[in-house]
Amino acid sequence: MTPPVLEIREVERRFWVSGGAFKATRALSAVAGVSLAVRRGEVLGLVGESGCGKTTLARMMLGLLQPTSGTILFGGEPIEKLDRAGLARRVQPVFQDPYSSLNPRKSIGSIIGLPLRVHGLGTRSEWRPRIEEMMDRVGLARRFYRSYPSQLSGGQRQRVAIARALIMRPEVVICDEPTSALDVSVQSQILNLLQDLQRDFNLTYVVISHNLAVVEHLATRVAVMYLGRIVEENETTALFRTPRHPYTQALLASVLTPEPGLGVPDTHLGIAFPNPLEPPSGCPFHPRCPHAIPLCAAQAPERHRFDGAIAECHLYDDIGQNSGKPMI
Amino acid sequence: MSVESFIGIGDRLQPSAAAILRRRVFGHTTFVFGAGTLAFILLVALNASWLAPHDPYAQNLAQRLIPPIWNADGSWTHVLGTDQLGRDYLSRVIYGTRISLLIGTAAMTMSGLIGTTLGVLAGYFGGRIDLAINFIITTRLAMPIILVALAVAALAGSSLENVILVLGLLLWDRFAVVTRSVTLHVRGLDYVAAAQAVGCSSLRVLASEILPNILNAIIVVATLEMANAILLEAALSFLGVGVPSPLPSWGLMIAEGKEYMFFTPWVITIPGVALFTLVLAINLLGDGVRDLTAPENRN
């Protein structure tokens, strides 16, 4: 069996934060033991709220940050063995903010063509036609070749970012909140574009988003992160239909669908927001969990595996008895 | 909330970026005044040999301290009068532009190169490099420029080259501090991360992504430091440790004329006005550049 195109094994990333003038530095575990495997052609959705570590994880997947422990593998090869060029050909990013992801001093053609120049792909005369072809693919008019980012709208800039990411035909594209900064009508255009490109180029996506509706639309599998850990992972339809982890349930309950008359949901989460510098003992979610039992504060839950799914919760400790059905 | 965010980006009414820039540049009075005056002074410096009516070094003791043209005893032979050695003042002022501009530009360039390199490295790499460079900056800030110049003059004599060296090697601190802070800001932007993800080497990221975007900050500091260098040279020459006599440095002219200040005030007011005009022009130019480039860079 071919190795997964992207695999993350027990990756941890700690930051050292000064405690102030008279206290020692403390460790902030932004990512606290994450394991994932993404197969070719899959779209993995990574959801979680601020402080859950998804952006840190994305940077590690792009090679911009080194894990403090654990490994990241591309097609079975550890990331340390890949040189800068090799890694760049495998994985590329699309960032959230179209206003800061493009160098304001460079023309559109120069921005999209940067990967070609850096890696010396093809001859000089081949660059412009390749760039223009890419612009066609992402729906950018060719006349923008010499324009500057300040002359383009948010949606157009995001298309430039996508063109830059895809011009080298990478295997994996990490989309970090690709549409959160865009208007609704532009968002749908970009989402459609991402879908089409994924099909046409047989790409593998990791889509990071806090917008569950977007994730449900794009992703084949979803992983839910909380305080640096993956608390649940499942195939998309299954996760949305029958979420196992209480946090996933709260997240899904918070989604406001455009259907009036339902009233605002009460997620029962309480307002105790976790401080990543002082994570709760045992299960990191227990202070806010409506189903917490004394064991949750004492001991961290194991990673329970079900049929193609994962949930880290004490409610599923007796797997044999309940055959992995969602408890709540 | 900027007004620009409400303009629909319809292609119809959008003039080209160049046209917008032109309109802004020439509509900006401080910039135009500063740039114009500086350009004029530069032209004078370049054409000094044609413009100066006399040799600035030619002494004529019979013609000492002739007042300028607006005084009753003045004459058109010496429009700005003569100094205590009979040298034509207008010619000395004209040749003085060369010294000021030369020192200003050379010191600014040298300190700019040193300071920008240090600041960019500190801002981009952070960590220990940042700590080391911060220590160097602090050390430099503890050194008083005038005293160092005095020491250098005592050891190596005073000369134009020494002045340039002292100023160039000591005026880089503001460059370093400013470029460090702008680099820190730019480093956190997504397009730098994207360039790194594309596989650019650090050098390429610095040259291609970071430097062009901190350029306007550098230019503003450069104009400030140029003005600073010119004033410092005048001060050093006034103290006798700058440019040596008989070079027509404006500061030196003020120093040599201070004994005659009460009877023949023009010997110090004329070079004083010249200095003031040049420094003002440079500062206005810097202000203008800052205003013109700032909103664009507020990404």
Add this chain to the structure above:
Amino acid sequence: MTALLAVEELHVEIPLALGTLRPVRGVSFEVERGKTLSIVGESGCGKSLTSLAIMNLLPRGARRTATRLGFGGSDLLGLDEREMADLRGNEIAMIFQEPMTSLNPAFTIGNQLEEALLRHRKVARGEARARAVYLLEKVGITAAPERLRQYPHQLSGGLRQRVMIAMALMCGPKLIIADEPTTALDVTIQAQILHLLAALRREFEMGVILITHDLGVVAHIADRVAVMYAGEIVESGSVEEIFARPLHPYTQGLMRCIPVPGKSRRGEHLGSIPGMVPSLIGALRGCAFSNRCSHAFERCAVESVALGEIAPGRAYRCLLSAEACARNALEAAAQ
């Protein structure tokens, strides 16, 4: 019931080098006591400027005109800056999107809350503090007396927004204008804040204008909806009417753009609205949406369209008849 706030023909103009920008072009609406009106639209539609125009907080260089800006009994147009300043924070309160920049990081929460009251009422500081504690507890913040001594940076985003809401309530306003109050917050916190706003509005009998681009938020908290596009209101009605039977092609387009969990099918395209918003500089000819509308015909590009009322409180701005609009919606949904 007389409206709490009545806005008639509000215009905002900003003279620029390129021409006169008109980001708000003839907006009229009413807000009733105890009800929430949501103004929905995308960036650049003029919704934020509308609220700033009402409060007379427009950026320098912008001019507002209106036939009427009635609040309570008075006309806001006739008030000078001092009288407006007395109203702001007192009878009309605003809540903004970014709680970090709306709270002064140099002062404690308690200080800022008390100042909000003391600015408008001559009461003892102890009384102001008591009200601050009362409101902090009302917005669901535990250990309120200790919180008063904290600084904004010590609180999370959700807590800060709750403090903002408490601050808005300190003087017992009749009207709250909330501009994207939950956009910068996490999804789970967003639900809580909206829950809170709805409860407070009921309890204190306030009118609320909720400005947002998020139709999900609108569906759950609004009583009435006004959809804005290119500086105009293109459709208005009760929240049930707007969602059940959207008439204006822009409203219909917006609804189709949104992925809804369980409803949209993966692998298929989301609806989209092609093209871009037209430039609002200078006079606009015809319907502002005509360049993006799939049902546009020749008259749309030349004739200006008025907001037509088809039933009390239900209006839309389109040359097509209501039946034709409804038919278009059904056809699009069937595809």
